[in-house]
Amino acid sequence: MTRVRELSPYVELNRAQWRELRDSLPLPLSEDELVALRGLGEPVDLDEVADVYLPLSRLINLQVAARQHAHSTTTGFLGEDCGTKVPFVIGVAGSVAVGKSTTARILRTLLARWPDHPRVDLVTTDGFLYPKAELVRRGLMHRKGFPESYDRRSLLRFVTEVKSGAREVSAPVYSHTAYDIVPDEQHVVRQPDILIVEGLNVLQPGPSLSVSDLFDFSIYVDARTEHIASWYVDRFLALRETAFANPNSHFHHFAELSDPEARVEAEHLWSTINEPNLVDNILPTRPRATLVLRKDIDHSINRVRLRKL
Ligand SMILES: Nc1ncnc2c1ncn2[C@@H]1O[C@H](COP(=O)(O)OP(=O)(O)O)[C@@H](O)[C@H]1O
Numbered sequence: 429m430t431r432v433r434e435l436s437p438y439v440e441l442n443r444a445q446w447r448e449l450r451d452s453l454p455l456p457l458s459e460d461e462l463v464a465l466r467g468l469g470e471p472v473d474l475d476e477v478a479d480v481y482l483p484l485s486r487l488i489n490l491q492v493a494a495r496q497h498a499h500s501t502t503t504g505f506l507g508e509d510c511g512t513k514v515p516f517v518i519g520v521a522g523s524v525a526v527g528k529s530t531t532a533r534i535l536r537t538l539l540a541r542w543p544d545h546p547r548v549d550l551v552t553t554d555g556f557l558y559p560k561a562e563l564v565r566r567g568l569m570h571r572k573g574f575p576e577s578y579d580r581r582s583l584l585r586f587v588t589e590v591k592s593g594a595r596e597v598s599a600p601v602y603s604h605t606a607y608d609i610v611p612d613e614q615h616v617v618r619q620p621d622i623l624i625v626e627g628l629n630v631l632q633p634g635p636s637l638s639v640s641d642l643f644d645f646s647i648y649v650d651a652r653t654e655h656i657a658s659w660y661v662d663r664f665l666a667l668r669e670t671a672f673a674n675p676n677s678h679f680h681h682f683a684e685l686s687d688p689e690a691r692v693e694a695e696h697l698w699s700t701i702n703e704p705n706l707v708d709n710i711l712p713t714r715p716r717a718t719l720v721l722r723k724d725i726d727h728s729i730n731r732v733r734l735r736k737l
């Protein structure tokens with residue numbers, strides 16, 4: 429184990445060192461299950477689940493118990509009922525196209541296999557983007573994914589209600605096909621043991637209480653900006669045969685583009701929207717994460733940085 433710097437709040441481990449912390453926890457995931465969790469262009473294999481995600485699942489399992497204990501201490505101090513469980517909330521942040529959704533889905537599946545917290549729910553923050561009409565009204569159509577394109581107050585209220593133990597809390601749902609919020613769809617969260625909140629900007633601090641203040645643990649999925657740019661372009665090219673091929677897709681007009689034409693479009697979207705958002709808004713939140721998963725150019729996670737203080 430190497431210390432990042434003397435007196436640093438972080439400890440940095442390479443994959444071999446991190447793998448040791450699995451502590452013989454069995455692998456509760458099959459190849460078929462993993463394939464179903466992988467996003468487009470995400471090559472994560474069972475070795476990576478065993479080396480990286482199992483130690484993480486073990487660490488979070490320990491922290492759920494510790495958090496519950498800390499909560500009971502506070503409720504006992506207040507003379508309130510110590511028996512109620514407060515959902516443990518995990519934030520997953522990182523750039524567009526870095527693979528956050530795959531990380532969040534693998535984590536959700538692994539955490540749900542522990543008998544002490546089987547109910548794990550996952551919400552993506554795209555549901556809290558303003559609807560297209562509102563983004564147009566605010567002049568934010570080219571700022572989708574920037575902090576100001578989200579209804580941050582609703583997101584904060586949603587997580588607060590889940591943490592307060594509300595029986596049912598609804599989140600709006602976003603569709604990449606429609607490029608908009610789906611008017612009549614809701615994701616209903618019913619008293620989970622763990623809630624994962626995944627999105628570009630979940631670690632953003634705010635002028636007052638923000639959603640990251642409610643996180644018990646947070647993960648930043650990280651890679652070099654130029655590697656993420658190439659993953660974004662490759663995924664855009666691949667989407668022509670999948671999502672863009674759907675005539676209802678907002679991006680359907682890209683489906684027929686040649687490789688060089690599609691590359692130009694993807695590079696334009698990257699350099700005008702997603703890269704500035706990464707550099708200006710997302711990367712500055714990285715130091716706030718409890719854990720940073722650092723990916724190599726082949727998407728494999730080769731380093732882990734844990735905040736220990
Ligand atoms: N235009 C699109 N059409 C359909 N699916 C998309 C589109 N853009 C991104 N996705 C999918 O949405 C999910 C989230 O993508 P993104 O926000 O880039 O985060 P990440 O790649 O970090 O998970 C991914 O599974 C991705 O494949």
Ligand SMILES: CC(C)(COP(=O)(O)O)[C@@H](O)C(=O)NCCC(=O)O
Nearest residue numbers: 552553554572573626627628697701
């Ligand atoms: C929907 C997103 C803003 C991500 O939302 P998140 O769930 O991370 O809050 C992003 O995937 C997106 O579509 N960005 C717009 C720019 C682009 O299409 O690349």
